Amino acid sequence: MEARSRIESPDVEREASTTVVSIHSDADIVAARQKGRELARSLGFSAGEATLVATAISELARNVVQYAIRGEVALWPVTSGRRRGIAISVRDEGPGIPDVDRALEDGFSTSGRLGLGLPGVRRLMDEIDIESTPGRGTLVCATKWRH
Amino acid sequence: MEEPKQGAYMEVPILKQGAYLIATVQSALTDGDLLKLRDTLVVSVSKHRARGVILDLTALDVLDSFSTRTLRDLAHMIRLRGAEMVIVGIQPEVAFAMAQFGLTLEGISTTLDLEEGLAYLDGSTKPNRIA
Numbered sequence: 667m668e669a670r671s672r673i674e675s676p677d678v679e680r681e682a683s684t685t686v687v688s689i690h691s692d693a694d695i696v697a698a699r700q701k702g703r704e705l706a707r708s709l710g711f712s713a714g715e716a717t718l719v720a721t722a723i724s725e726l727a728r729n730v731v732q733y734a735i736r737g738e739v740a741l742w743p744v745t746s747g748r749r750r751g752i753a754i755s756v757r758d759e760g761p762g763i764p765d766v767d768r769a770l771e772d773g774f775s776t777s778g779r780l781g782l783g784l785p786g787v788r789r790l791m792d793e794i795d796i797e798s799t800p801g802r803g804t805l806v807c808a809t810k811w812r813h
Numbered sequence: 814m815e816e817p818k819q820g821a822y823m824e825v826p827i828l829k830q831g832a833y834l835i836a837t838v839q840s841a842l843t844d845g846d847l848l849k850l851r852d853t854l855v856v857s858v859s860k861h862r863a864r865g866v867i868l869d870l871t872a873l874d875v876l877d878s879f880s881t882r883t884l885r886d887l888a889h890m891i892r893l894r895g896a897e898m899v900i901v902g903i904q905p906e907v908a909f910a911m912a913q914f915g916l917t918l919e920g921i922s923t924t925l926d927l928e929e930g931l932a933y934l935d936g937s938t939k940p941n942r943i944a
Binding site for chain 1: 841842843844845874875876877878879904905906907909910911913914915916
């Protein structure tokens, strides 16, 4: 399965400019979002846009700590034509998300009142792609382009 | 997440000024830091017989769904203890991200800065407690 191979083999084609933060405690959430803000600022993002990126990372990294125990956040610069942006991927080997489409809907959560924050992350970032295999893990990739 | 795994605790100084407590966040807070601050403030309200609490978030880098929820809980708990809380100093970038995300601080009073926070509490808190 394509999704399985990407979740379990994140090192393929990882560029030298990629920043990786291992996630297994709440302090790592803060470290990851600070790295994201630094990278976004160094790529020319405004302070406001960099905070959008930092907030998205904080939310996604927390899902790792809360649901998967451990995982990692990777951050790297991306270009598309003349556009420049920042890509983030958040990978874990947790329980997975049974229904990704529903998890992206506002107000949906599998754990009571607390959602995964994915609808909010989608609003913060320009692109979001989620691959999840129940029992194996989740890979969330998101991109924010500089405006 | 009620009990996140915690790293080193980032101490948030809490100053007493008259009937108010002023807690000034100095840097980014972990989830554990924020929960500790919540618990400390709720206890401090009765310990110091405070009528109002000012939480200064000028130095806070991010408000996401966890911190927003924790602050709403904190404001509710402070109110149940007979005091009022006002959050001051939310940075424009943080406000921008919260609005994009769709996060709200329903039921929590906010003011621009500490000075306005004090003025707000002067107009909204109950008379001083009986010593």
